[in-house]
Amino acid sequence: MAEVLVLVDHVDGTVRKTTHELLTIARRLGEPSAVFVGNGYDTAKESLATYGAVTVYQVTDPEVDQYLVAPKAEVLAQLVEQTSPAAVLIASSAEGKEIAARLAVKTSSGLITDAVDVQPGGSGPVTTQSVFAGSYTVEATVTTGTPIITVKPNSAAPEQAPTTPQEQAVEVTLSDAAKTARVTDRKPREKSGRPELTEAAIVVSGGRGTGGDFAAVEAFADALGAAVGASRAAVDAGWYPHANQVGQTGKTVSPQLYVAAGISGAIQHRAGMQTSKAIVAVNKDEEAPIFELVDFGVVGDLFAVLPAAAEAIEKHKA
Amino acid sequence: MKIVVCAKYVPDAQGDRSFSSDNTTDRQGADGLLSELDEYAVEEALKLVETADGEVVILTMGPDDAADAVRKSLQMGAHSGVHVLDDALHGSDAPATSLVLAKAVEKIGESGAVDLVVTGMASTDGSMSVVPAMLAERLGLPQVTYASELTVDGRTVTIRRDGDASTETIEASLPALVSVTDQINEPRYPSFKGIMAAKKKPVETWSVADLGVDASEVGLEAAWTRVAASTERPPREAGQVVADEGDGGAKLAEFLTGRKFV
Numbered sequence: 054m055a056e057v058l059v060l061v062d063h064v065d066g067t068v069r070k071t072t073h074e075l076l077t078i079a080r081r082l083g084e085p086s087a088v089f090v091g092n093g094y095d096t097a098k099e100s101l102a103t104y105g106a107v108t109v110y111q112v113t114d115p116e117v118d119q120y121l122v123a124p125k126a127e128v129l130a131q132l133v134e135q136t137s138p139a140a141v142l143i144a145s146s147a148e149g150k151e152i153a154a155r156l157a158v159k160t161s162s163g164l165i166t167d168a169v170d171v172q173p174g175g176s177g178p179v180t181t182q183s184v185f186a187g188s189y190t191v192e193a194t195v196t197t198g199t200p201i202i203t204v205k206p207n208s209a210a211p212e213q214a215p216t217t218p219q220e221q222a223v224e225v226t227l228s229d230a231a232k233t234a235r236v237t238d239r240k241p242r243e244k245s246g247r248p249e250l251t252e253a254a255i256v257v258s259g260g261r262g263t264g265g266d267f268a269a270v271e272a273f274a275d276a277l278g279a280a281v282g283a284s285r286a287a288v289d290a291g292w293y294p295h296a297n298q299v300g301q302t303g304k305t306v307s308p309q310l311y312v313a314a315g316i317s318g319a320i321q322h323r324a325g326m327q328t329s330k331a332i333v334a335v336n337k338d339e340e341a342p343i344f345e346l347v348d349f350g351v352v353g354d355l356f357a358v359l360p361a362a363a364e365a366i367e368k369h370k371a
Numbered sequence: 372m373k374i375v376v377c378a379k380y381v382p383d384a385q386g387d388r389s390f391s392s393d394n395t396t397d398r399q400g401a402d403g404l405l406s407e408l409d410e411y412a413v414e415e416a417l418k419l420v421e422t423a424d425g426e427v428v429i430l431t432m433g434p435d436d437a438a439d440a441v442r443k444s445l446q447m448g449a450h451s452g453v454h455v456l457d458d459a460l461h462g463s464d465a466p467a468t469s470l471v472l473a474k475a476v477e478k479i480g481e482s483g484a485v486d487l488v489v490t491g492m493a494s495t496d497g498s499m500s501v502v503p504a505m506l507a508e509r510l511g512l513p514q515v516t517y518a519s520e521l522t523v524d525g526r527t528v529t530i531r532r533d534g535d536a537s538t539e540t541i542e543a544s545l546p547a548l549v550s551v552t553d554q555i556n557e558p559r560y561p562s563f564k565g566i567m568a569a570k571k572k573p574v575e576t577w578s579v580a581d582l583g584v585d586a587s588e589v590g591l592e593a594a595w596t597r598v599a600a601s602t603e604r605p606p607r608e609a610g611q612v613v614a615d616e617g618d619g620g621a622k623l624a625e626f627l628t629g630r631k632f633v
Contacts, residue, residue, distance in 0.1 A: 163595030353615025361620020
């Protein structure tokens, strides 16, 4: 059975849930091989084995992390050359898509980004994408080279399939061209203690209607164990960090439940949340376009509705 | 300093976007405009040449109407434009697009070396965000992408990149390729003077042959991927909307517990 390469998305060995999803998808297409680049393999090892990596390629060269994106693309290009995989799966983050982009050019291979589903097909994997702000669904295949596919978070339920991976250290010699954009500083993001925005089952977002006060949004999110998001208007106003922005120029989320509080629902915002399974909105303006999308909506003041709802939820839980 | 800004003409996201019968983006049936995210690239380039002498060349690839994207950029203050226009380009995928743009950047460089290539973070139609990285790969330029802050000091470009897990400072020597986010600046509106001045600014139109690219390397037939089907998503079924009469919070909680979200 052909190998399917999965680039492990991790922070110092802490493997992200999206990688477990990719390993699960890889099993549909062939034999999963994890590609681990950077520090912390000892931390990552167990999680990769639990989710079914049959082989782990390890690249520990510290130089790889000192430059932006290009070295990782070279590592993968070398492995594609060596293993002729059935596909390469990469998480659909900003960096993931850039690695995939360079890999596609290096290996003359077709690239599909932001897949929300990947299934085996007669002539290679068939992907599903949600496009034009979620208004169309597209099915596509790669026709040239090795299928390179970036997959969005929450595109598969991670399934365990314990293995004892065969570990292979990979030596890479980086080209001069890969060493031109230097990372001179890296400040880890502060942890909020809440779930990761793109991975969360529930997301509660605040917008212009918060007037800059996110306390009610955060308290409601905590009652539901949710991640907190923000609209572009709220981020542009400096009310919430850009890392939490949901929408075209922020994160795309696809949770089980999305709550939009004080968000009107402009197309740029809808592009980031329209594929959520259930949508709830609280907004003063009954004409707000967000109400066209909702399963349940409340026309009212979020500072009255959210605390009352949070209180009722806490009572229910008690 | 000579800066090339890649600008894309896209169907307006406010209108109804759809696919043609060959599963390519319908660029005829919808009103188009300069991709909103490319305005940040134009603005950043203009700011750079205002502080250090230089020129900004707008590069676009697309059908006849794509000339509008060049015109808007010239009205904002860019100095000249190049429009790669060729029927053979219809349906080109990202690798082919990056090939054509790379060849065009090289040709623009024949009349004076290019110091920076600047792009937006994504187009608002395809929104793959991969052409900047592909362009850097093809041109052999340092890839300095997703800049939310940018400075050029002598021959060094430095950016702030807000990644998923960390905020990074990236540094490279010119020439380089930069992509900018919507956090970096506030794009200017064309002034009346700018609109009038744009009419006299030079715009060249090049075919793929002018770039030394064979027509068989681009377009739908040459694409490395194939769209098998495109289907309009059925509209979401209308949900329940209630007005808050003091009980909105309770009703919301009831909905959430009923659907097992609590």
